[in-house]
Amino acid sequence: EAGVVQSPRYKIIEKKQPVAFWCNPISGHNTLYWYRQNLGQGPELLIRYENEEAVDDSQLPKDRFSAERLKGVDSTLKIQPAELGDSAVYLCASSYGTGNEQYFGPGTRLTVT
Amino acid sequence: AQTVTQSQPEMSVQEAETVTLSCTYDTSESDYYLFWYKQPPSRQMILVIRQEAYKQQNATENRFSVNFQKAAKSFSLKISDSQLGDAAMYFCAFSGSEKLVFGKGTKLTVNP
Numbered sequence: 381e382a383g384v385v386q387s388p389r390y391k392i393i394e395k396k397q398p399v400a401f402w403c404n405p406i407s408g409h410n411t412l413y414w415y416r417q418n419l420g421q422g423p424e425l426l427i428r429y430e431n432e433e434a435v436d437d438s439q440l441p442k443d444r445f446s447a448e449r450l451k452g453v454d455s456t457l458k459i460q461p462a463e464l465g466d467s468a469v470y471l472c473a474s475s476y477g478t479g480n481e482q483y484f485g486p487g488t489r490l491t492v493t
Numbered sequence: 494a495q496t497v498t499q500s501q502p503e504m505s506v507q508e509a510e511t512v513t514l515s516c517t518y519d520t521s522e523s524d525y526y527l528f529w530y531k532q533p534p535s536r537q538m539i540l541v542i543r544q545e546a547y548k549q550q551n552a553t554e555n556r557f558s559v560n561f562q563k564a565a566k567s568f569s570l571k572i573s574d575s576q577l578g579d580a581a582m583y584f585c586a587f588s589g590s591e592k593l594v595f596g597k598g599t600k601l602t603v604n605p
Contacts, residue, residue, distance in 0.1 A: 413593075422497075422584050422595030423538070436592060469536065481528060482593060484538035 382406070384485035386472050392491045398460035401488045405453070405474030412449055413482060414457050415471040423471055429455065430478070462492045495520045497587050499596035506575045507604050513560075514570045514599050516585030525589040527561065527568045532598070533581040541583070544568065577603050 385404040393399050405412050410431050415423035426445065428436040431452035440447065444463070449455040459466055469489050473482040496519045506512035518527070529541040544552045544561050551559050556576075560569045572579055580603045585596040 420597070422586075422597050424595070425592045428592065471538065473538075478588075480526075481540045481543055483540070484530075486535070486537045489536075 384472055384474055384483055386470075386485035386488055388488055389486060390489050390491075392493065393462055395464055395492050396461040398458065399462055399490060400459075401457045401470050401472075401490075403455045403457070403472030403485060405455075405472070406483055409474035409476050409483070410452065411475045411478055412455050413473040413475075414447060414455070415473065417469040417471055417487070419468075426457070428478075459490075462490075464492050466490060467492045495522075495587050495589060495591070495594045497585050497594050497596040499583075499585055499599050501599045502597070503600045503602070505602040505604060506572070508575055508577060510575055511571060511573045512575055512601065514572075514583050514585075514601070516568045516570070516596060518566050518568065518585070518587045518594075520566070520587065520589055522589040525587060527559075528586040528588065528593075529557070529559070529568075529570045530584045530586060530595075531579075531581045532584065538584070542570065572601075575603050577605060579603050 387402050412429040414426040417423040427440045427447050429449045447457045469487045471487045472485045475482045498517045525546045527544045531539045531541050542554045542557050556573045558571045582598045584598045587594045
């Protein structure tokens with residue numbers, strides 16, 4: 381069974397530029413999560429989807445971050461414009477329902493210069 | 494809001510020895526899940542072990558076991574017969590009615 385797939389693995393951009401991350405969850409997992417992990421810290425939830433509905437986006441900086449999960453499968457996370465403080469690893473995870481174990485992708489390491 | 498505290502930023506263990514990683518949490522909920530995740534330098538977060546709060550029996554998974562003390566809100570991870578491949582960041586996580594909350598992690602070094 382394929383795991384959670386994320387792309388790109390690495391991205392370097394200049395500040396004020398846009399960037400997008402893509403995630404393909406494990407087949408059959410209806411819940412999808414985007415996390416941000418700063419260096420030396422645990423992941424922090426940005427947004428949680430149940431199917432195509434964003435049910436928790438309270439930690440998503442909505443002035444510059446946006447996300448979508450069309451058709452309740454793949455998801456994209458976008459930052460526009462990026463700031464220096466956005467440098468982090470962005471992790472996608474999926475699960476079957478909420479409360480069950482989450483399976484994580486390899487993450488995208490974003491560097492904003 | 495739930496919080497998860499890992500009081501040991503770094504731990505080290507000799508190969509084949511046993512090490513225990515500490516985790517405490519704070520919640521007013523009675524029904525929840527607790528997890529230990531491992532994150533090697535390659536960055537992929539891997540589930541190590543899971544505990545349902547309603548179960549009194551401590552979860553075990555091969556060389557990994559937990560000591561779950563619900564009243565004390567403590568959830569420690571014991572790694573027996575440590576192997577070089579166990580070296581990683583270990584994150585304790587809590588999942589209740591809301592989101593999954595992670596601790597700040599413990600970096601485990603395994604010395605040959």
